[in-house]
Amino acid sequence: MPVAATQETALTEHAAPHLAMPGPILLLGAPGAGKGTQSKVLMSAWEIPQISTGDILRGLRNDPEKSVTPLGQQVCTAMDSGKLVSDALVEQLVLDRLAQQDTARGYVLDGFPRTLAQATWLDAQLAQQRPQVSSSLPVIAVMVQVSYTTLMRRTTGRRTCPSCSRGYNVFFQPPKNDSLCDVDATELVQRPDDTEAVFAERLRTYDSLTTPVVEHYRALGRFAEVDGGQAMDVVTHRVMDAIVRLRS
Numbered sequence: 001m002p003v004a005a006t007q008e009t010a011l012t013e014h015a016a017p018h019l020a021m022p023g024p025i026l027l028l029g030a031p032g033a034g035k036g037t038q039s040k041v042l043m044s045a046w047e048i049p050q051i052s053t054g055d056i057l058r059g060l061r062n063d064p065e066k067s068v069t070p071l072g073q074q075v076c077t078a079m080d081s082g083k084l085v086s087d088a089l090v091e092q093l094v095l096d097r098l099a100q101q102d103t104a105r106g107y108v109l110d111g112f113p114r115t116l117a118q119a120t121w122l123d124a125q126l127a128q129q130r131p132q133v134s135s136s137l138p139v140i141a142v143m144v145q146v147s148y149t150t151l152m153r154r155t156t157g158r159r160t161c162p163s164c165s166r167g168y169n170v171f172f173q174p175p176k177n178d179s180l181c182d183v184d185a186t187e188l189v190q191r192p193d194d195t196e197a198v199f200a201e202r203l204r205t206y207d208s209l210t211t212p213v214v215e216h217y218r219a220l221g222r223f224a225e226v227d228g229g230q231a232m233d234v235v236t237h238r239v240m241d242a243i244v245r246l247r248s
């Protein structure tokens, strides 16, 4: 999700350590941990793409033609209830995206893999070193750890301007004027899965299906854990330092 302009400024001013070849980077963490926020900073600092399966699926969900197909309906149902979309569909989307030229120096996978099956699939793709799955460097994983209370406030408080994409949070960074965007006075919207009930289900899904993925990469090594409960630029420092260390 987009971050507010003031936050973006602070983040992009962060002096990024040099990393010629970032390779494949996984950002792991619960809903609202800051995977998307930090991925965007890495993308801009190291000129590599952010591949967010959540964003790709939201694109499909919001497409008036695709969303009414049986597949589109499956995606809507899963996302709106806090469950996962099928492994096969997400894997195909990731494979298509990794085949694009801009992944040659590396990429940040945000929100994938989310099941052990997806992790095994990804490991196998990378091990084959097929030309279309670029960068032969081993995958590194950074887990962004945030407390339950903070996760809940970050997600259920999140609002976005549908017109300019500026992000707000009703708890931490409310708009000046009720529920209107400070920039263009458009009515802010809430992600359908950011309600308290769906957030609780997303967290349950994370605990049962994605925690084993974290343990999988921890056991493989090339893994770091970062405290994501700090200010955004502090988290950025820690994530970047961890990546550079894991790549050295």
Ligand code: AP5
Residues within 6 Å of the ligand: 001, 002, 003, 004, 029, 030, 031, 032, 033, 034, 035, 036, 037, 038, 053, 054, 055, 057, 078, 079, 080, 082, 083, 084, 085, 086, 087, 090, 110, 111, 112, 113, 114, 118, 154, 155, 158, 167, 168, 169, 193, 202, 228, 229, 230, 231, 232, 233, 235
């Ligand atoms: P997805 O979009 O990936 O959602 P998520 O993992 O639940 O993550 P969020 O986007 O809510 O949080 P985030 O960790 O990216 O944090 P963010 O940076 O946005 O997935 C949505 C759905 O798609 C899934 O539920 C599932 O149905 C489906 N799906 C996706 N991938 C799938 C897969 N692989 N397999 C199957 N199904 C899949 O930050 C959150 C908020 O906090 C923002 O407002 C931000 O500004 C704020 N914030 C971030 N960092 C900080 C900080 N340090 N301090 C203060 N505020 C902060």
